Amino acid sequence: MSGALEHEVEKWLETNWDRVKGCEAGKDTYDQKSWLTKVVDAGYAVPTWPEKWFGRGLSPKDAGIIEKAFQAHGAQGWGRDRFHLGAITIFKLGSDELKTELLYELLTGPICCLLYSEPGAGSDLAGIRTRAVKDGDDFIINGQKVWTSNAVEAEYGMLLTRTDIDVPKHQGITFFIFPMKQDGVEVRPINQITGEDEFNEVFITDARVPERFIIGEYNQGWKSFQTAIASERLIMGQGITSRLRGAAGKVPALLALAHKHDKLKNPALRQEIAQALAYRQLNSLNMLRAKEEMVKNGSSSLASLGKLAMSRIQHGEAALSAKILGPNVLIRDTEDARNANFDAAKAYMNSIGGGTDQIQKNIIAERVLGLPKSTDVSRDIPFKEVKSGS
Numbered sequence: 563m564s565g566a567l568e569h570e571v572e573k574w575l576e577t578n579w580d581r582v583k584g585c586e587a588g589k590d591t592y593d594q595k596s597w598l599t600k601v602v603d604a605g606y607a608v609p610t611w612p613e614k615w616f617g618r619g620l621s622p623k624d625a626g627i628i629e630k631a632f633q634a635h636g637a638q639g640w641g642r643d644r645f646h647l648g649a650i651t652i653f654k655l656g657s658d659e660l661k662t663e664l665l666y667e668l669l670t671g672p673i674c675c676l677l678y679s680e681p682g683a684g685s686d687l688a689g690i691r692t693r694a695v696k697d698g699d700d701f702i703i704n705g706q707k708v709w710t711s712n713a714v715e716a717e718y719g720m721l722l723t724r725t726d727i728d729v730p731k732h733q734g735i736t737f738f739i740f741p742m743k744q745d746g747v748e749v750r751p752i753n754q755i756t757g758e759d760e761f762n763e764v765f766i767t768d769a770r771v772p773e774r775f776i777i778g779e780y781n782q783g784w785k786s787f788q789t790a791i792a793s794e795r796l797i798m799g800q801g802i803t804s805r806l807r808g809a810a811g812k813v814p815a816l817l818a819l820a821h822k823h824d825k826l827k828n829p830a831l832r833q834e835i836a837q838a839l840a841y842r843q844l845n846s847l848n849m850l851r852a853k854e855e856m857v858k859n860g861s862s863s864l865a866s867l868g869k870l871a872m873s874r875i876q877h878g879e880a881a882l883s884a885k886i887l888g889p890n891v892l893i894r895d896t897e898d899a900r901n902a903n904f905d906a907a908k909a910y911m912n913s914i915g916g917g918t919d920q921i922q923k924n925i926i927a928e929r930v931l932g933l934p935k936s937t938d939v940s941r942d943i944p945f946k947e948v949k950s951g952s
């Protein structure tokens with residue numbers, strides 16, 4: 563299978579992707595919708611999924627062959643995991659009706675943001691207060707979300723809501739796929755230390771979502787959410803893009819940087835670069851284990867290990883880039899210095915977004931090492947009795 567698949571995907575990419583122009587063959591610019599539709603129709607977007615749901619029923623190992631070929635051609639489409647989170651979650655938990663209605667659309671284009679965190683609920687996410695109240699075939703949503711990445715562009719959001727205040731906080735939560743482009747959804751960008759404004763505040767006032775857009779079961783949203791967040795942590799464990807290194811995982815770029823700045827003769831630096839390379843390699847092996855576990859069991863606590871490790875790796879590599887550049891990283895306005903500073907600030911995304919490092923440590927302690935759960939005085943009382951900051 564492997565050899566035949568390799569040949570097939572190579573041929574397909576050569577015919578359909580123009581690696582010089584970085585777009586679909588026969589076009590002059592990258593048209594995301596058109597290209598993604600082609601990738602999905604060929605079964606290359608989610609190759610481990612069954613054919614019925616736009617995959618090829620391949621093993622993760624064979625899916626890796628497709629991933630590698632796409633990477634080698636610089637072709638988009640395979641690695642949209644983060645933006646695929648909505649599709650991944652609906653594939654795993656949605657009813658067949660919901661899959662039929664939304665899966666193809668979600669795979670071929672729109673960004674799906676994550677409407678989880680609120681001003682009063684971050685690490686303790688089960689404390690969310692955004693309300694969903696049933697009204698005919700719809701639910702009416704009121705509340706505020708914060709730190710919502712890509713909310714401006716997003717056409718859908720995965721929305722955690724409170725649907726019952728008479729039960730303890732982990733119960734009484736319902737998870738929706740929520741249409742963002744409607745009256746009653748106001749998105750306000752937040753400026754970040756990196757200079758980007760990728761994340762936002764989202765104010766939701768009397769917006770609507772159909773009942774059939776519930777992901778999983780009514781009032782059982784916390785359970786569904788565990789699947790979504792495990793997929794997110796797995797993705798973050800595999801690394802986000804670094805400006806200095808280009809695509810995630812290209813540590814040898816640190817070598818190139820050291821070479822460019824004539825630092826490769828320094829044995830201590832060489833050793834640190836080798837160590838950074840080893841950490842990445844080790845983490846990618848752990849993430850392969852996590853992926854296998856996810857395919858087998860639907861979730862994996864190892865994903866938290868990878869996310870935590872990736873946070874250390876990214877901070878470490880950013881510090882190493884600064885070391886290679888020396889004082890120039892502070893005083894010279896070169897592209898390398900700008901990129902190294904950007905990477906140093908961006909590394910915090912991995913240590914906070916998707917659950918902080920401290921929370922990953924709690925999860926690893928409890929679910930991987932089997933240590934006792936930490937105390938939570940509000941865990942077993944009805945949500946309406948939980949004290950809030952306001």
Ligand SMILES: Cc1cc2nc3c(=O)[nH]c(=O)nc-3n(C[C@H](O)[C@H](O)[C@H](O)COP(=O)(O)OP(=O)(O)OC[C@H]3O[C@@H](n4cnc5c(N)ncnc54)[C@H](O)[C@@H]3O)c2cc1C
Nearest residue numbers: 676677678679684685709710711911914915916917918920
């Ligand atoms: C770049 C970026 C992108 C993000 N994108 C999104 C997004 O798209 N959608 C979304 O919903 N959210 C998003 N977030 C929000 C992120 O998930 C939260 O910031 C995070 O979960 C922490 O919540 P908080 O900010 O409320 O901090 P808090 O929960 O108030 O935590 C403050 C500090 O206390 C520590 N702490 C809290 N509880 C415990 C505990 N039990 N044990 C040990 N330490 C603890 C934390 O580790 C942290 O250091 C994003 C954040 C960042 C930085």
